[in-house]
Amino acid sequence: MPSINGMTDRCKEGVDMKVFEKAPAKINLSLDVLHKREDGYHEVEMVMTMVDLADRIEMQELPRDTIIISSQAGYIPLDEKNLAFQAARLIKDRYDVKQGVYIHLDKKIPVAAGLAGGSSDAAATLRGLNRLWRLGIGTDELQKLGAELGSDVPFCVTGGTAIARGRGEKLEPIESPPQCWVILAKPPINVSTSEIYGKLNAAGIRKHPSTEGVLRAIREKRFDLLCGELGNVLEEVTLDLYPEVRQLKEVMIKLGAEGVLMSGSGPTVFGLVSKETKIPRIYNGLRGFCKDVFAVRLLT
Numbered sequence: 001m002p003s004i005n006g007m008t009d010r011c012k013e014g015v016d017m018k019v020f021e022k023a024p025a026k027i028n029l030s031l032d033v034l035h036k037r038e039d040g041y042h043e044v045e046m047v048m049t050m051v052d053l054a055d056r057i058e059m060q061e062l063p064r065d066t067i068i069i070s071s072q073a074g075y076i077p078l079d080e081k082n083l084a085f086q087a088a089r090l091i092k093d094r095y096d097v098k099q100g101v102y103i104h105l106d107k108k109i110p111v112a113a114g115l116a117g118g119s120s121d122a123a124a125t126l127r128g129l130n131r132l133w134r135l136g137i138g139t140d141e142l143q144k145l146g147a148e149l150g151s152d153v154p155f156c157v158t159g160g161t162a163i164a165r166g167r168g169e170k171l172e173p174i175e176s177p178p179q180c181w182v183i184l185a186k187p188p189i190n191v192s193t194s195e196i197y198g199k200l201n202a203a204g205i206r207k208h209p210s211t212e213g214v215l216r217a218i219r220e221k222r223f224d225l226l227c228g229e230l231g232n233v234l235e236e237v238t239l240d241l242y243p244e245v246r247q248l249k250e251v252m253i254k255l256g257a258e259g260v261l262m263s264g265s266g267p268t269v270f271g272l273v274s275k276e277t278k279i280p281r282i283y284n285g286l287r288g289f290c291k292d293v294f295a296v297r298l299l300t
């Protein structure tokens with residue numbers, strides 16, 4: 001067990017025990033479900049990458065054994081249901097840390113949007129507390145801890161671009177996609193990931209995306225090919241349940257986005273755009289449909 005001796009001394013010396021982490025949003029360039037497993041989870045194959053839209057997490061040590069969460073976002077739980085809280089408790093329990101922590105979540109990523117905001121907050125909390133308490137936990141171990149919190153957390157620990165298999169925890173890092181603009185638009189509905197997976201008939205999927213096609217486009221740095229290969233099996237479920245997501249996709253294509261896909265279980269739709277000059281038209285056009293629209297870059 002790594003030693004955390006020295007923490008109290010540093011507190012006594014009045015050192016400001018505070019760290020910050022960025023928690024970026026993820027998008028799926030492809031999301032395939034291979035089959036439903038005996039344990040009830042789905043065996044997935046996804047290509048994930050991160051975009052420059054991020055929550056900012058501040059972690060400050062408290063001398064007493066407690067975890068306090070605050071956020072300016074009124075619509076997330078601030079108790080043990082918060083994934084950042086769960087991450088802090090996990091690391092405290094596993095590494096026998098006696099100090100507490102005050103965690104402030106400055107939320108920028110829309111909630112329940114298919115952008116893994118909660119998972120990224122949890123991953124950032126693991127990274128931040130590892131630094132704050134000088135625990136010396138390696139990346140592999142942080143990812144294993146992350147897997148206990150949620151399927152997308154291991155990817156969010158390292159970010160970058162990766163193929164995720166298993167429940168999402170088996171990661172293979174790959175090179176970044178060609179740089180481009182990403183327009184994100186979230187219609188004003190919240191979608192439950194478990195509901196969407198629950199309604200998916202894994203044995204009857206009409207069209208599987210080509211993970212290999214996406215990987216080839218990335219390898220060959222072909223933006224046009226990448227746009228043509230984007231695919232997400234969960235669209236079958238979410239687009240039928242929420243026609244506004246289908247409509248949003250159509251609008252984004254009409255406005256000139258070159259590749260358009262729903263991220264995760266939705267409802268956020270993202271559009272890949274090669275030229276900055278196209279952004280104002282797409283951005284302004286989408287603002288007529290939803291409040292949550294962002295024009296960001298890939299985090300390559």
Ligand code: ATP
Nearest residue numbers: 082083111112113114115116117118119121193264
């Ligand atoms: P994923 O794509 O991983 O399924 P998501 O983007 O669809 O995630 P989140 O924003 O992570 O969804 O929120 C999912 C649920 O988690 C919400 O119901 C929210 O109340 C809860 N939640 C717990 N902790 C957080 C957090 N730190 N930030 C956002 N939501 C959180």
